[in-house]
Amino acid sequence: MQFKHIFPAVLAVAAVQAQNNTMNLTSLIAGNTDLSGLSQLLQQYPNVATSLASASNVTLFAPSNQALQAVSAVLASAGGNTSNLVQALLDYHTVKGVYLASNITAQPAFPRTMLNMTAYSNVTGGQVVECRLVNNTTVEVISGLKTVANVTQANLNFTGGVVHVINSVLQIPGNFSSVAVSANLTALVGATEATNLTSSIDSLQDVTIFAPSNSAFQAIGSAASNLSASMATQILEYHVINGTIAYSSSLGNTTIPTLGGKNVTITVANSTIFVNGARVINPDILISGGVMHVIDSVLNPNNTQARGNSSETSATAQFSGASSATAVPFTSGVATPTTTIGALITTASQVASGYSSVAPAGGSKSAVASGAGASSSSKAGAAAMQTGAVGAAALFGGAALLANF
Structure with missing residues (x-):
């Protein structure tokens, strides 16, 4: 028996992409003063930048300058070749499918990310994040260790999808x-x-x-x-x-x-x-x-x-x-x-109180793992979060993994 994940109807829409969006992702990031840290990080890792710039039909949760300060300390302490670390981190911030802020509701959605590196993820089709709307005002993105990132700037469109600026770096789940x-x-x-x-x-x-x-x-x-x-x-x-x-x-x-x-x-x-x-x-x-x-x-x-x-x-x-x-x-x-x-x-007796519907029996494994996305090629899967300082072990899925690079 498998499970089928049911998304709100608003999420099962075609990829939303304005016809007149001609700005590429690199230009969008470089032109946003709150993303100058991300722009500088990409300049240090041109292969990662090229990979990200070539992505299409995606949603990028872009860490703000303040959020990225913790990453600089982690990379400085890691030593050696850190390109795989940066690639994994940015892959985890890149969701398959275009999700506008209006597509995210109080019922959790669980989109897949681009993170497929076996050193960090053993989830078919890519590790996931949880997205939800809190108090009808704040979009939260929930990652490893239930770390919460809030969207502070939404719906920055580019030719390959949409960018949302977030105030905390997403944490790759550990084993x-x-x-x-x-x-x-x-x-x-x-x-x-x-x-x-x-x-x-x-x-x-x-x-x-x-x-x-x-x-x-x-x-x-x-x-x-x-x-x-x-x-x-x-x-x-x-x-x-x-x-x-x-x-x-x-x-x-x-x-x-x-x-x-x-x-x-x-x-x-x-x-x-x-x-x-x-x-x-x-x-x-x-x-x-x-x-x-x-x-x-x-x-x-x-x-x-x-x-x-x-x-x-x-x-x-x-x-x-x-x-x-x-x-x-x-x-x-x-x-x-x-x-x-x-x-x-923290414990809660009503863990499903925010859901507008609960999936019935039946469905397929692929339906559980991939769900229905905001676009025809988006995938789903998922998690939850908490605001706090980002350490190397949490940020990259466990300190033991750092030794692999």
């Missing part, structure tokens, strides 16, 4: 384990390490992970302490959907097979999304291979009948007889995050 640690999902990371699954999950392509919170693991502490290695592996694989990226607004009432083979049941009730008996409490955390949704209970592959409802769920409902532990299981060997990113750990 599952690095993002999970940043989200304080240390029990999940510890469990995957104990079962030797971390590396394989990190490398999966087009993946959806339902990630139990630390509290969820702690609530079944008595059961967790008695798990065999085989059973622990089965439980963890039951939280992974391989080959399908299902963002929250793609989820409808349906069932879908997991990595371990057994199905999970998705239920949407009163703007709340349930996976069997677990509630999604923080959706759409982007990772390099797809998306991660935090849930409030650990799923049990031997109790697939457990169901949630719109008012409450029980963290122990899927493990009958389990009781809470004083300590959080599996965390003894996992480093505690040095910083806390509020957007990754």
Whole structure:
């Protein structure tokens, strides 16, 4: 079973491009005083500039001068050949398809970007960003670690599409384990390490992970302490959907097979999304291979009948007889995050409250991954964000990747 992503009708329009737009992208950037930093960056990397200038039917989210200040520090500290870093970064700011500000609504849209480098993305067709309208006034673009960038200048047309100036650099999503640690999902990371699954999950392509919170693991502490290695592996694989990226607004009432083979049941009730008996409490955390949704209970592959409802769920409902532990299981060997990113750990019971519709069962993998765009060639996929300083590890999807260049 696959999911189909339904966009607002306004997004399913033809590519909007004024007939009299004769300015090319390079000229547009060079002529905008708020984009002088981007212009200078492109002059330093002519191959990257040529690649960007040749793009057509695209939307560029162009970081302002202030936003790019952090990038200068990152590139200066990286040393050596940084052209691949810059290429990856600008690819991630370039969305396939033309999206005018008026095309973006309160219901999240998930367009694909040009980022296809395997060192940074394992999403077929390109890594994604989330776009949404907040309070009917502000367009937000959400990227890795739920970093939020606001559009400060909109609808700057050029011959190949449209440019929106943003006030923060988009962050390339890291792999599952690095993002999970940043989200304080240390029990999940510890469990995957104990079962030797971390590396394989990190490398999966087009993946959806339902990630139990630390509290969820702690609530079944008595059961967790008695798990065999085989059973622990089965439980963890039951939280992974391989080959399908299902963002929250793609989820409808349906069932879908997991990595371990057994199905999970998705239920949407009163703007709340349930996976069997677990509630999604923080959706759409982007990772390099797809998306991660935090849930409030650990799923049990031997109790697939457990169901949630719109008012409450029980963290122990899927493990009958389990009781809470004083300590959080599996965390003894996992480093505690040095910083806390509020957007990754904030919980919400009504994660689908802003959606005008929720996709029904059915559809194809390509519909989930690509969706419907603003133009005939645009693609979709996606994420969420938070304003803050940009570090090298976050900006380029993890510090370990910097060593590759």
